[in-house]
Amino acid sequence: SQQGEEDPQALSIQEGENATMNCSYKTSINNLQWYRQNSGRGLVHLILIRSNEREKHSGRLRVTLDTSKKSSSLLITASRAADTASYFCATGRLQNAGNMLTFGGGTRLMVKP
Amino acid sequence: DTGVSQNPRHKITKRGQNVTFRCDPISEHNRLYWYRQTLGQGPEFLTYFQNEAQLEKSRLLSDRFSAERPKGSFSTLEIQRTEQGDSAMYLCASSLFRSQVYNEQFFGPGTRLTVL
Numbered sequence: 001s002q003q004g005e006e007d008p009q010a011l012s013i014q015e016g017e018n019a020t021m022n023c024s025y026k027t028s029i030n031n032l033q034w035y036r037q038n039s040g041r042g043l044v045h046l047i048l049i050r051s052n053e054r055e056k057h058s059g060r061l062r063v064t065l066d067t068s069k070k071s072s073s074l075l076i077t078a079s080r081a082a083d084t085a086s087y088f089c090a091t092g093r094l095q096n097a098g099n100m101l102t103f104g105g106g107t108r109l110m111v112k113p
Numbered sequence: 114d115t116g117v118s119q120n121p122r123h124k125i126t127k128r129g130q131n132v133t134f135r136c137d138p139i140s141e142h143n144r145l146y147w148y149r150q151t152l153g154q155g156p157e158f159l160t161y162f163q164n165e166a167q168l169e170k171s172r173l174l175s176d177r178f179s180a181e182r183p184k185g186s187f188s189t190l191e192i193q194r195t196e197q198g199d200s201a202m203y204l205c206a207s208s209l210f211r212s213q214v215y216n217e218q219f220f221g222p223g224t225r226l227t228v229l
Contacts, residue, residue, distance in 0.1 A: 031215055042117075042204060043156070043220040088155050092215055100146065100169060101218060103155030 006089060006107040014112050019076040021107040023089030024069075030092040032065055033101065034074050037086045046074075046087075081113045115139060117221035119205050125227045126195055133191045134224045138207030145188050146218060147180055148204040149173065156204055162188060163210065195228045202226075 007022045023032070031050045035043040049056045049065045049072070056063045062075040076083055086108050090101035118137045126132050138145045144163050148156035159178070160170045164185035174180075177195075182188040192199055202225050206218040 033217060035220075040225075042222040043206075045217045045219060048217045090155075100158040100161055100171075101148075101156075102158065103148075105153075105155050 006087070006104045008107060009105065010108045010110075012110045012112065013079055015079060015081055017079055017111075019079050019083070019109055019111070021074045021087050021089075021109070023072045023074070023104055025072075025089075025091045025102075025104075026070065027091075027093055029067070032063075032072050033090045033092070034061075034063060034072075035088045035090060035103075037088065037106070039085075043088065076109075079109075079111045081111050084109060084111045117205055117207050117219055119203075119221040119224050121224060122222060123225050123227075125229065127229050128195060128197060130195055131191065131193045132195060132226065133189055134203055134205075134226075136188045136190070136205030136207075136221060138187070138205070139219055140186075142207035142209050142219075143185070144208045144210045144218075145182055146206040146208070147188070147190050148206065150202040150204055150223070151200075159190075192226075195226075197228045200226055200228045 005024050013019055029051055033048045034046040037043045047058050047063050049063050060077045065072045086106040088103050088106045090103045120135045124132055146161040147159040150156040158171050159174050160180050162182040165182050177193045180190045202223040204220055204223045206220045208216050208218045
């Protein structure tokens with residue numbers, strides 16, 4: 001079973017616009033990670049945020065974490081056509097010291113040139 | 114290339130046959146994970162190793178599945194008596210676990226299995 005739920009399931013925007021994806025989860029976590037996957041390819045790690053952190057930045061990416069609401073968001077600013085991909089959040093659960101990741105179903109992002 | 118590698122990239126087999134996949138992690142990483150991903154879904158955890166020890170297995174990992182990491186380096190995942198429901202992308206990931214700090218997992222390109 002998948003713990004995380006991404007919202008929306010699909011998102012279509014124009015190049016230059018910002019894209020926001022949300023993730024909700026159910027159990028206590030050690031950390032939350034966001035990954036990108038291009039069609040039929042492996043996953044690329046984007047950013048890791050630990051349970052005691054609230055916000056993290058990496059280039060055009062901004063991730064927030066609200067453990068009281070069990071939710072996270074990924075913001076991609078100034079999107080590019082190359083950002084077209086599926087984006088997954090994955091949680092590392094507290095009782096396993098973050099050993100294994102539980103993924104959501106993903107948000108399919110399309111950035112139109 | 115110093116990333117995670119997986120072989121083969123694609124495997125087509127007939128129902129009932131056995132298949133084996135290989136994963137070579139990033140060399141200094143002590144943890145290795147196997148996941149399975151079906152079309153349109155996120156990956157699902159199967160099992161993981163710390164060095165050569167298999168520390169956790171998902172209930173998804175039926176008796177037909179076995180994984181090994183004999184020398185704490187590369188790992189193999191074998192599926193015996195394959196079924197059509199085994200068709201999926203099998204992903205391997207590795208990470209460095211040290212001093213109780215959990216770090217990001219780096220994924221390989223995956224092996225896509227098709228069972229006819």
